[in-house]
Amino acid sequence: MSKLLLRLTRTGRWMVGAMILMLSALWLGIIATTASTSPTSSITAAAPSRVPEVASLPGVVCTLPVRTDQGPGLLTFPSGAFSASGLNAATGRAFDAHAKRWLGTEPRYIDAANGEAAFLDTAKSGKMTLSLRDASGRQLFTRDLVRSVVGWVHGNLYVTTTNPDRLLKISGDGQAADFVDTPYAGDTWYIASNDALWGIAPAADPAQKGYLSVVQFDVRSNAVTPWYTLQPDSAGLTRAAIIGADTFGRPILADLSATTRAGVYIVSAPGHVRTIYLADKFAQASLRRPMDALSDGTGTWVTTVDGKLIRVDSAGTLMQVAPAGGMHIYDFGGSCN
DSSP states (O other): OOOOOOEEETEEEEEEOOOOOGGGHHHHHHEOOOOOOOOOOOOOOOOOOOOEEOOTTTTTTEEEEETTEOOOOOOOOTTTEEEEEEOOTTOSSSSTTTTTTESSSSSGBBBEEEEEEEEEEEEGGEEOOOOOOOOTTOEEEEEEEEEEEEEEEEEEEEEEEESSOOEEEEETTSSEEEEOOSSOGGEEEEEEEEEEEEEEEESSSSTHHHOOOEEETTTTTTEEEEEEEEOTTTBBBBBBBEEEEEETSSSEEEEEEOOOEEEEEEEEEEEEEEEEEEEESSSSSGOOEEEEEEETTEEEEEEEEESSSEETTOOEEEEEEEOOTTOEEEEEESOOO
């Protein structure tokens, strides 16, 4: 996820922006935990912890596609050795583990079941052109004025559009495209997984002014359900982003609301989160700026804005993976398989 979107509210108003760098002066600490919280509960203070750096991960056997300041490539564990693809950043963004090839699109833009993939021409910013192609590269569908690609569900591609700001469903063969009605604007939706789309929207309860909710749209029933509510910090701001998904398709949430503390969570059930880590004011700033995340059979992986790779195993042990040569890792090109 090369660009992280933040939702903000101040006394009822909310915006979208890339605000992480502006907040870096406030982000200064970290601790691993596995606690759950209620939707609007405050997170209790926790003792700070320094995250150990490791070059290898004994016991982890997989290959992690990454995008780095040395170009895209594969990190092989347990050794942590990096194998560069030789491609540039535009042509090597997502790694197809089955075909052993890199594609010039994001991992969630690919339908693993049939090899179809969506590509966005990013030169036009919010008026980007979408191209849907089959596994051979043949174009199946194209459309201008696309804001973002949400992802694939049951062979259908979901995207958001500008003018109008809505959610659009495109059939896998490119023969049909229909707007989908939800209670929210199209840019609410971040990711698709399993039977659902996930997004962030203002809380529906009028008493929760300035709150944000993680919402689920079930594509089978068309039901929209709030799963987790974030409350404003002491400055009256609510900042959050969905930065990935876990093995079960549940959203990985970066909550940046607290002025002295931030965290990364998996929204595990309605009203509950599993905390991947909490950050307080005593640890290094880079660990408070999550950028991309994924969860697979080996644990949860998080990258930061300044190129750090964080891993949390199933026991909640937190470590910073530091490959040789001081390489910076910014995004994932797929899961660790």
